[in-house]
Every structure is written in structure tokens, then in C-alpha cells.
Amino acid sequence: MEKVQVTLDLPKESFELAEGIKKLALSLKEHMKDGFQPITDVPAVVMENLNSMGAALAGIDKIKEEKDEAMASVIKAFALAGADIAEAFLKKAEEPQA
Numbered sequence: 316m317e318k319v320q321v322t323l324d325l326p327k328e329s330f331e332l333a334e335g336i337k338k339l340a341l342s343l344k345e346h347m348k349d350g351f352q353p354i355t356d357v358p359a360v361v362m363e364n365l366n367s368m369g370a371a372l373a374g375i376d377k378i379k380e381e382k383d384e385a386m387a388s389v390i391k392a393f394a395l396a397g398a399d400i401a402e403a404f405l406k407k408a409e410e411p412q413a
Contacts, residue, residue, distance in 0.1 A: 323395075328371070328378050332368075335367070339368075341399075
């Protein structure tokens with residue numbers, strides 16, 4: 316398959332929030348490997364990731380402005396993160412069962 320490299324200009328706040336959400340989802344997936352206990356693991360993972368998302372959450376109000384200026388770019392920021400999340404979870408589903 317041939318590929319083309321593309322450079323995107325994405326809105327800062329949307330990209331940071333999307334990346335934070337991706338990090339949270341991938342962290343939850345990682346915790347699922349070793350006896351995941353939702354009642355105890357989810358709060359710990361969420362708090363761990365919320366602490367690192369401080370800047371993204373602080374700018375969340377600016378996302379509406381970004382949407383008003385460049386809706387497609389906001390969508391692309393979240394789509395890229397969503398694609399990475401889907402790929403990570405689908406890889407697990409495709410791995411052979413032992």
C-alpha cells in the first residue's frame with residue numbers, strides 16, 4: 316500500500332483534550348490486562364489521568380471558539396485520537412487467544 320504523509324494544523328485546546336481522552340482510554344485498556352477491578356481501578360486510573368490533563372481541562376471553554384472558527388479541524392483532532400483508541404482496542408480483539 317502506498318502512503319502519503321499529511322501535515323495538519325489542529326486547534327490546540329481540542330487536540331490537547333482529545334489526547335487526554337486517548338491517554339485515559341489507553342490507560343484503562345492497559346489496566347484491563349491484569350485482573351481489572353472496575354470499582355477500584357477506574358477511580359484510580361481516572362484520577363491519575365485527570366491530574367495530567369490539567370492544561371487541557373483548563374482550556375475546555377475555548378473549544379467552542381475553535382469550533383466556531385474551524386469545525387473540521389476540531390473534528391479531525393478528535394478523530395485522530397479516536398482512531399488510535401479504536402486501533403488499540405481492535406488489536407486486542409484480533410490477538411490469538413491462548
